[in-house]
Amino acid sequence: MRPGKAERLNRLFDPRDGRAVCVAADHGWMSDMTANVVNLREIVAAVVRGGADGILLSLGQAMRLGRLLEGRRAPALLLRADWMNLPRLGGANELNAIPVTRMKRVAAATARDCLNLGASAITIYFFVGYGDEFEAYNVELCAHFAEQCRRVGLPCIIEPMAVGGMVTGANVAEWLQVSARMAVEIGADALKIAYTGDKATFGKLVRDAGVPVLMLGGARSDNERDALDMVAEGLEAGAAGVVFGRNVTKAPDPQLMVRQLVTLVHEGRTVDEILAPPAGSRLRLRVTAKNCTGCDLCEVACHEAHTGAFGKSHARLVVRSEEWNTGRLGGRLHRPFVCTLCGKCVEACPTGALTFSPGTGHLKFDTALCTGCGQCGPACPLGIIRFDADSHPLTCDFCGGNPQCASWCPNHAITVAVVAAAPRADEQSVETEAATATIADIDAQAQAGTGEMAQ
């Protein structure tokens, strides 16, 4: 490898662990003017603050925002040297102002142009699976870029993408594996590629490639845990890091998302550790009633998480529906009722079988102490405690810190909030004031939500 390439790769991949966290922010070059395109300056600044190792920009934006990347510790600049119209192909993009029916890809800069702008690498696409002619054209164009990069000592990051009629769910992993190796044979110094979906096939891809492999984040995920879990799997399979795009640029807090990725990739922390609430804080479930469509997925998810089976009978929450009719209009309103940790059930339990868990503050149930008296059920102000066949109450345990109802709710009617709260003086008892406040919270929720349904 030429010294220029080696030095610039070292600017991107942390020499301590050979890994990199990169953010792709070049979407405006190829797709519609979404929020992440409009607010790019703020996003790039947040990415820099988050400590990313690299950021991918179009040349035009690099000319304007390059100064945000000044300094040895700032992210390395990666430049998108080509253009394509995939985001506008068919219904792939929700905006899609001008849909296209045929894939096109062209060079948009030379390696020398990118080098002159201060790039540490270029990134180019490599499409496979769309058709023989287009594949050959892609090979030729990638080879052209690779040759330019060799000449000027600039790393060439190739992004294989399997799209088109020859790609199916059954063969996409194989396409990615093959295209990864093809890209290396053409001259890639590193790869930017989608996760194949499992560790075994991705591990083979990484081994066969023989160059650093950065995995993509893909489309924006509603659940940051899913995105981080995927990264953790990829790293286990040998990935050298990530290139996250919309999962960062569309995140509510891009800096935090980058920071989480850096922690995962460079510091070896687990996803659970990263997402754990800060010390002195507690997890709470929040309900936004107006978002609830009554799909009951939360109940099913809860039941499944605790029994491993499909159903709702063992769910620790309840979705209630109510008819409404104004005379001219009518319908059904839905609202999930979740445990608010008010402590009424704990108070009602005569044997101490129900307590608050030290540390998390969540309910803890001791089967050995439970006599099956059933007093906790009526004590619950929301009436959400069900009983199993042994008359034991089914109380919310927050699924060990990852509440499945919130994870699965497609409309964010149930979300997890991290609230600052001092540990209870005695986790075995209930503070009346806290319980009162919690009930007040519920009332406020009911009024702030649809307001149509009484607790």
Added chain:
Amino acid sequence: MAENIGKQLRLAEWFNVSYGGAILVDMTISGAEGAVTGLEDPGEAVDELGCQATGLIVNPGQMERLASRGRLPGKRGAAPLVRVDWTNALRPSDFIAPMRKARRVLLSSAEDAMDLGADAIVTYLLMGLDEDFEAENIQSFAFLARESARLGLPLVADIQLVGPKVGKVNFADAVKLGVAQAVEGGADAFIIPDPGEEALAMIRRFSPVPVLLRVEGKGDSNKGGLGDAGLDKGGLDEGSWASCFNRADGVVFAGREFWASTRRVDLVSFAREAREAGGTR
């Protein structure tokens, strides 16, 4: 704004820094439609408008001709911007023969334009045509951006919505798409048709470079920009003109209707006065 001293200085030649705006007049229609009414003698047109506008967009051949004959206004008037490409896609439906296939070709390189004395180059970004056309256009635009960056010459993207894929329903979104591509590709300013208030506000919020609205005179189409004060209606209400001209960072007068109007000098004067009175940046 361009972060390149050559670009900054040349941009300031026609983007007036004191009131933050540009009044451009596009004379390149003759390259595709011949000597249209009002533009039979380009020298006369320059005499007429050259001291009101801040910049004149001319084709390379006309630039050479005007410059060599001393017809450009010099430091007291408009700066020359050279259009480096040609297209048949903007010809009207009543043109001599209908267009069968949209084409766009380069007339000059950025370097050639700079040698001619240009203070910027202008290139088309034509939206709504087929995929091949679009890809070639984007590629050409991207390489012009690289060349102009090397030369320190501002690049102005002239975004035009012409193809069958653009209609009233997606007009504003198509303009936004064009703007995103222009900015990400490296344009130092861009010219757009009026996309409506909401889209224009979003574009201005997004754009790190000057936004110039094309004024073509027809108030009854998306090409407009003048609303009810269209040229053909003769409604030169100063208040509405002022608000029209101050909606963006500048205006570009172009098109057959503009050149055919007997009041084009008044229009450009009003635009200038409106900018000077209430610049928006």
